[in-house]
Amino acid sequence: MSGEPSSAAAREPLAPDQELVRALQATRKYGRVHPGLLARVARRALAGHGRRGALKAAKRALHELAGAFLDADSCRRAERLARSLATAGAERRRELCLAVLRLHASSAERLPAVEALYERVWQAAADARGVPRSAPVRVLDLACGLSPFALPWMGLAPGSAYRGVDADGRVVDLARLALPFLAVPALNAPPQVEAGDVLEPPAAACGRFDVAVMLKTLPTLERLAPGAGGDLVRRTAAPVVVISTATGSLGGGRRLRHDELIERALADGGRRQAARFEMAGEAVVVAR
Ligand SMILES: C[S@@+](CC[C@H](N)C(=O)[O-])C[C@H]1O[C@@H](n2cnc3c(N)ncnc32)[C@H](O)[C@@H]1O
Structure with missing residues (x-):
């Protein structure tokens, strides 16, 4: 039998908003943002800026929503600090939490x-x-x-x-x-x-x-x-x-x-x- 549904579906072009969500998920900065929020941002960016300007507009919106408060370097440092909690004593744990909070702009x-x-x-x-x-x-x-x-x-x-x-x-x-x-x-x-x-x-x-x-x-x-x-x-x-x-x-x-x-x-x-x-x-x- 030819034309199995799965391969046909795989060839179908994505809708512009899905395509934009895929592009955002492929970025290091926004790949971990909740898909529901990515889809919302993508739809708005497409409506306001058309297909050409949408990726840039979506990244700008995501930066305002989440990226601005914790950049990639701070995130890596926060992860190292958070991992150290497992072996730290009570007083050191408080210091580590404070150090993590200092890395996030609003905290x-x-x-x-x-x-x-x-x-x-x-x-x-x-x-x-x-x-x-x-x-x-x-x-x-x-x-x-x-x-x-x-x-x-x-x-x-x-x-x-x-x-x-x-x-x-x-x-x-x-x-x-x-x-x-x-x-x-x-x-x-x-x-x-x-x-x-x-x-x-x-x-x-x-x-x-x-x-x-x-x-x-x-x-x-x-x-x-x-x-x-x-x-x-x-x-x-x-x-x-x-x-x-x-x-x-x-x-x-x-x-x-x-x-x-x-x-x-x-x-x-x-x-x-x-x-x-x-x-x-x-x-x-x-x-x-
Ligand atoms: C300015 S920070 C505030 C964080 C915290 N409430 C504070 O006061 O320190 C904004 C936070 O909102 C989150 N955020 C933005 N839009 C969101 C949404 N639609 N659903 C859940 N979280 C969202 C971001 O990821 C970010 O962590």
Whole structure:
């Protein structure tokens, strides 16, 4: 018999967006980005720039979304540090986690006040839930980046749970290397980190959580898909959401204000602001 379906299918040309996704997956920089996010970026780049300009536009968008925070060299160094956790003592493990966090642009910015910042976040979230600060909290960290390495400084109440989701497979791999060695005796179960696109329904809606955090992520999501912030807030089932945005540009040169964007995301998502504060280059809004 001639023309077996499998070989015929193999010869069929790919649709332009699939072709672009293949091209992005073949790059060293973006090969580990979640396919759902690659497809979204590819469709937008094709719509805005046509086939000729799409690859460049897609790479630019992915750089803004994920690449800008952890370059290839920092990623390799972070992997070496994360691998050393297995043989390090308790004090050395904390140093190694700090060294990893310093390699990621958005984590590094909050390091000088990381404990104080999380303390205010959990206090405000507990107030918004109407429970004491010492009550266990199930946290969903959306677009978590390398925040799992900050677990030793998060000060989660005893009996709490933590799950991070990120579209960048590199940070998920790094976090998974480290999770068995992070000193978080307060948690009621091992912390979890998974690869996912928070713009797709299951990542935001999965499981039961008390607090969903979206730290320094909404502005880039909005640039990729206008309205994505409100959509994400609406699809998030947790009773309390914590949104933060950077108050300065990555290089530190420009003062940024994202208050309107957050207000719109909360209004579209049917939430009301319960608290707002600024700390360590970050404006934080807690809403219910
Ligand atoms: C500025 S970093 C913030 C990381 C962390 N939340 C923090 O505050 O340190 C943005 C993160 O969002 C992730 N990201 C971007 N778009 C995403 C998407 N659609 N789904 C999941 N993660 C995404 C990137 O991979 C990156 O780790």
